[in-house]
Amino acid sequence: MTTTLANSPDTATVRGHCVPTGLFIDGHWRTTDSMFDVIDPATAQPIAQVSDGGAADALSALDAAHAVRAAWRQVSPRDRADLFGAAHRLLLSRADIFAEVMTAESGKPLAESRAEFALSAEFFLWYTEQIAHLHGTYAPASHGGYRVVTSHQPVGPALLITPWNFPMLMIARKAGAALAAGCPVIVKSAKETPLTCALFVETLREAGFPDGVVNLVHTTSSAAVSAALMADPRLRKVSFTGSTGVGSTLLAQAAPGIVNASMELGGDGPFIVLDDADVELAAQQAVVCKFRNAGQACVAANRIIVHRAVADEFTKRFVELTEQLTVGNGFDDGTDVGPIISEAQLDGVTELVATLRGLDTELLTGGAALPGTGYFFAPTVFRVAGRPAELCDRELFAPVATIYEVESTAEAIEFANDTRYGLASYVFTRDLSRALAVGERLDFGMVGINRGIMADPAAAFGGIKASGLGREGGHDAIYDYLEPKYLAVTVNEEEGLA
Ligand code: NAD
Numbered sequence: 001m002t003t004t005l006a007n008s009p010d011t012a013t014v015r016g017h018c019v020p021t022g023l024f025i026d027g028h029w030r031t032t033d034s035m036f037d038v039i040d041p042a043t044a045q046p047i048a049q050v051s052d053g054g055a056a057d058a059l060s061a062l063d064a065a066h067a068v069r070a071a072w073r074q075v076s077p078r079d080r081a082d083l084f085g086a087a088h089r090l091l092l093s094r095a096d097i098f099a100e101v102m103t104a105e106s107g108k109p110l111a112e113s114r115a116e117f118a119l120s121a122e123f124f125l126w127y128t129e130q131i132a133h134l135h136g137t138y139a140p141a142s143h144g145g146y147r148v149v150t151s152h153q154p155v156g157p158a159l160l161i162t163p164w165n166f167p168m169l170m171i172a173r174k175a176g177a178a179l180a181a182g183c184p185v186i187v188k189s190a191k192e193t194p195l196t197c198a199l200f201v202e203t204l205r206e207a208g209f210p211d212g213v214v215n216l217v218h219t220t221s222s223a224a225v226s227a228a229l230m231a232d233p234r235l236r237k238v239s240f241t242g243s244t245g246v247g248s249t250l251l252a253q254a255a256p257g258i259v260n261a262s263m264e265l266g267g268d269g270p271f272i273v274l275d276d277a278d279v280e281l282a283a284q285q286a287v288v289c290k291f292r293n294a295g296q297a298c299v300a301a302n303r304i305i306v307h308r309a310v311a312d313e314f315t316k317r318f319v320e321l322t323e324q325l326t327v328g329n330g331f332d333d334g335t336d337v338g339p340i341i342s343e344a345q346l347d348g349v350t351e352l353v354a355t356l357r358g359l360d361t362e363l364l365t366g367g368a369a370l371p372g373t374g375y376f377f378a379p380t381v382f383r384v385a386g387r388p389a390e391l392c393d394r395e396l397f398a399p400v401a402t403i404y405e406v407e408s409t410a411e412a413i414e415f416a417n418d419t420r421y422g423l424a425s426y427v428f429t430r431d432l433s434r435a436l437a438v439g440e441r442l443d444f445g446m447v448g449i450n451r452g453i454m455a456d457p458a459a460a461f462g463g464i465k466a467s468g469l470g471r472e473g474g475h476d477a478i479y480d481y482l483e484p485k486y487l488a489v490t491v492n493e494e495e496g497l498a
């Protein structure tokens with residue numbers, strides 16, 4: 001099916017779908033002189049060229065966002081919710097287009113792209129439903145004499161920086177919350193996956209979002225573009241998903257101007273299998289949790305920590321299931337695991353496996369890149385002895401599983417918490433009381449109990465420690481884009497009452 005998108009001077013045709021390739025600033029698609037290639041990681045071939053924006057383009061986007069900020073926050077909650085409703089319906093009508101474009105630029109299997117699309121649309125709907133339900137308070141001052149009236153106001157123009165591993169989910173849940181709260185946004189897409197972001201922004205435009213409220217910049221110079229925006233006092237919010245290193249750079253840039261910051265950063269997820277676990281369930285969930293998106297997920301099982309009593313049984317089954325996975329082009333029927341995102345990232349996986357081979361480990365399956373075109377790596381499993389320093393605080397971010405054995409539940413908890421990260425963790429046990437007791441002791445923002453997937457709009461997604469600040473989803477996430485506003489109102493208790 002071919003779609004024709006209005007008002008874009010430049011488009012690319014990807015899998016028969018027309019996608020704008022410019023920057024989107026102040027309600028218009030604009031092209032730049034320089035362009036960069038978007039590569040399909042399954043074929044290593046370019047599928048489109050998009051505009052390569054610079055700091056001046058980003059500042060134009062901020063001009064537009066700043067100019068419209070007062071008007072956007074004045075749009076009544078019901079009118080804003082109606083716009084969201086229109087966008088949500090339009091998004092749903094384009095499910096196949098989004099899924100195919102996502103697979104083409106990120107490589108993930110089509111079934112995973114469809115699932116990501118569905119979850120993204122749900123997040124957007126969640127915020128739609130929240131818009132008209134924000135609350136305030138009215139109370140007497142503690143000693144009387146005046147009233148304390150509180151409500152919330154939008155933080156202001158927001159920079160949203162998204163990664164490539166979930167190209168639609170990241171923009172939908174950030175932009176959903178920010179726009180619902182009344183903040184105009186500047187999205188900085190990941191250079192590997194700009195096309196999904198472009199489709200999302202074009203859909204909001206067609207739904208009727210006013211000029212300047214949504215802006216999109218693609219760039220190969222992320223550091224320069226975001227530094228220019230962060231240094232401008234008109235920018236009031238940054239929301240970032242990506243690595244902890246870049247997150248801390250952005251926090252440092254936010255400090256001088258006290259820019260409000262939300263950070264969804266790296267993870268080192270422990271996946272704990274206790275001695276009373278349903279081992280078959282644990283092995284199945286571990287495979288999904290580890291190899292979904294070819295292991296390139298912040299919530300992936302990074303350390304599989306198994307009680308000695310079930311270690312052999314679990315490991316045998318986990319390896320069997322891993323060996324049943326089909327690696328291939330995400331568009332091929334039956335593909336379970338797609339390619340690694342880029343050649344550089346594939347080199348990183350090869351280096352990681354070389355490091356693991358040099359430690360006190362046993363390679364149980366996989367261990368090498370696959371020959372031929374594209375950036376494919378065989379799903380790989382290592383058994384690891386001890387706790388090598390080389391793996392401490394190391395986010396694998398690859399289709400490489402590491403299994404560790406522990407002697408007790410206490411040791412599992414201690415090892416799980418022995419990391420600077422605190423995003424997702426997992427516990428498998430048949431005893432609910434034990435699951436809760438362990439869950440309460442894990443220093444992580446999220447604990448999956450007998451399940452390896454847990455992202456949901458109703459849940460507060462996010463991490464503690466070096467994994468981030470703030471939450472996406474749940475009842476409170478919209479408040480990350482709102483500030484309390486307090487009005488002190490004098491009330492003369494006696495006058496005018498006679
Ligand atoms: P990355 O930090 O390299 O890039 C993320 C985004 O930041 C991209 O858009 C990139 O262009 C941009 N960027 C890079 N350098 C920048 C700079 N100096 N200033 C501003 N922007 C800059 O991360 P990645 O490799 O794309 O993604 C993988 C990382 O993201 C992993 O650590 C993963 O755990 C994390 N992640 C976290 C979550 C979460 O919700 N916590 C979700 C997905 C990914």
